[in-house]
Amino acid sequence: MDISTAYKDNNYKIHVDRNILKNVLQTYTKQYESVYYIIDENIYDIYKDSKLSFIISPLVVTGGESFKYVSPLMHTMEALLASGIKRNSLLVVIGGGATGDAGGFIASIILRGVDYIHVPTTLLAHDSAIGGKTAINSEHGKNLIGAFYRPRAVIYDLEFLDSLPEDEVLSGFGEVFKHAMLHSPALLDELMAATENSIDITALPPYIIKGIETKMKIVIEDEHESGSRKFLNLGHTLAHAVEYKYKIPHGQAVMLGIIAALYISNELNGAGFDLDAYIAYIRRHGYPVQLLKEMDIDEMMHFMQKDKKNHRSDYISYVVFEDKNTPAVTDIKIEDLQNMLTALKERI
């Protein structure tokens, strides 16, 4: 299935299906004089003799997040320049969200910008198919150096997901779940029914597509991150603190953050979520729910207060639901948040 973005200009297609890489890629590459490939080393190891065997002399780069730093970035850029990349060359970036973020950033600054195509290989990377954010990490935090730069296309060949480790499936599913929740209660119910006892990756494509569409709708409504785009931070406020403290994959922390957001939505707005059902479902799939019991509330509060999204000093900005249909951003008094998280901790 193909989705087209709906920006004012510079639109691109997101191709989503199994086993499409080689054929779809060809329709693009033939428009360029030369094509360069950046591939996550773990992906290349698995697929070099199969799906990726058609690729000649790619740049194989260090796997996942370790690529999102200035030194591997520069190393890769100098290699591209050494092999003669031109403004009208195409860069194809194959890997998860991390490889996509750094590869897209390279595309945005090499020769002041060349076209690139992202080929996401993780479930989580459905999230970065849209939004145009590229970045690397600084000594002072994640994603602090980067650019807004749209790909020429996204080719999401779902066959790559077959080799995705369980931990990464859980992480990516956190964002799929979040997007379904922001879409509608009906879609969320459907997703939870389809994955009642386990996350079967073959059942997910319709929800991946809905996830991309949901994010697209929000991002296009609010390109400059002043209003509804903030909804995409659902679950993220506590997640960043949990992720930082316990070093668990991002999307897993988001899932725990969603539990907190639902609890708070019930407390503040009487949103009426069946919290126990959600907790049971999330626990059943193997998310580390017990961290919500173990966490030190003071420590979590400390991390959350440093979040760059806060704009009033005694408050923490939080995405909650007013009712099951209506996400909203609200500033919660630090003391109130502390009390609610303490009560949640007791309930787990």
Next chain:
Amino acid sequence: MDISTAYKDNNYKIHVDRNILKNVLQTYTKQYESVYYIIDENIYDIYKDSKLSFIISPLVVTGGESFKYVSPLMHTMEALLASGIKRNSLLVVIGGGATGDAGGFIASIILRGVDYIHVPTTLLAHDSAIGGKTAINSEHGKNLIGAFYRPRAVIYDLEFLDSLPEDEVLSGFGEVFKHAMLHSPALLDELMAATENSIDITALPPYIIKGIETKMKIVIEDEHESGSRKFLNLGHTLAHAVEYKYKIPHGQAVMLGIIAALYISNELNGAGFDLDAYIAYIRRHGYPVQLLKEMDIDEMMHFMQKDKKNHRSDYISYVVFEDKNTPAVTDIKIEDLQNMLTALKERI
């Protein structure tokens, strides 16, 4: 005097006058929560107790071209992040074209983009007031990593030019001369009359302003560098080779390149330039014209063939004049160019 850019959107003002920095800057800085300064060390040394004494704790960076490399760039970005730069901060970059190029590039990628103002301190930097190009150098060549990113404003306080070393005056004047030539024979005559025996910097402001306007007209006509923007490379084909070989400042090499372009325009198109008068004028001002006599033609040809602007293999792309009013880009056969440069060498 204020010039406004005439792009479709994201326009900005170029303020040009003596002793305007502090006052004009204030009108911008008060719109931001925080302001950060990047200043060329040589400029800071000269002006820290006078023009720049109002600036508190700037980041003083290594002077000129040595700042245009990834290591000082990252060092500066980490320092900005350490001192708490935010998306709604303003970055003010004070220095010549090199400081402006690297500082503008930092502005374009830190936190995925913050506003910046360039305060040019060299004559040559009138050239970068317009065009939106930012960049740093790679191991493989100049300006290979960068972004198109427009400043919020350019504040060109001409008082800085008082301290400009003679070599840099000559360099910057090369581009002023080029812009006058691209504007009209009348403007060029006027400029040459005003600088007949020496380059008096106080006589230049009208020509600096005309230079900015001329470049603006060309850049806006042709944002994507497919047509008339190439005229801005007048003199640059040979200049890059001369500059690389003899390590002279860019604009000085451009002036020598212009001599070659005029000679070729006469030979190919009978453009009718009084070459001896130009050579005498250029020599009189202290440009190293004798390099055109010393140069090894084979070596120059070798460098010129590597120029990224060539698109046919046995030809070199060159900006010439069809007549005194009409610049044009033409592909010259390698052998023909070699013969013409050899003949020029004899004439010097």
